[in-house]
Amino acid sequence: MAKHTATIDPQSPCLTLINVYGVEPGTQADLAKALSEATENTIRHQPGFLSVSIHSSLDGKTVVNYAQWASKEHFEGFMRKPETQEQLKMFAGLATSVAPSLYTVSAVHAD
Template sequence: MTITANIDSSRPVATLINVFTVAPERQQELVALLARATETTMKHQPGFICANFHLSQDGERVINYAQWETEEHYWAMRANPEAQLHMTEAAAIATDVQPRLFHVQSTHARP
């Protein structure tokens, strides 16, 4: 069964967009680590909604698009020692990490 993110601008959620810069030969290693961390730790944290990983075609970026029920849930996850371990491992693979929280302003889809 495939579960996809439903981007909904009608409810206030904390949206994380985290841009990882990575050497192309390490892109798959990073996304495998992020997926494993999500399955073992992140999705079991209170307030977790979803996580999606996007790989740039040039191999130099991995984008993590994740949503949490509230900003407080996001910050609680960041304080979790197990989550911190995964974030440290990801930062050791990436050459740059740029996490930012966003609010979904609007969505547009084809009918």
């Protein structure tokens, strides 16, 4: 299977999930680690998975999960799985707030 490198490209038909978790500074590393381990062990093996990038804010209060899926249908199939729902509950248990949204890329400006 070809490896996908995370890219932000308005020409790509992929779906982007940006999930912003509010956390207490003492749990930021735990949530980032849980997201990373779940991605490595199970999520990356799901049909339509392209990439996940996990970001931790410098103030310790936020973790952002930036995920790319081949299509909305692939993402919805992943979300319907009971094991996915269990993982999401575990992630939410480490957070004070969770704000997921789905996106397409409108434009990219870079040098």
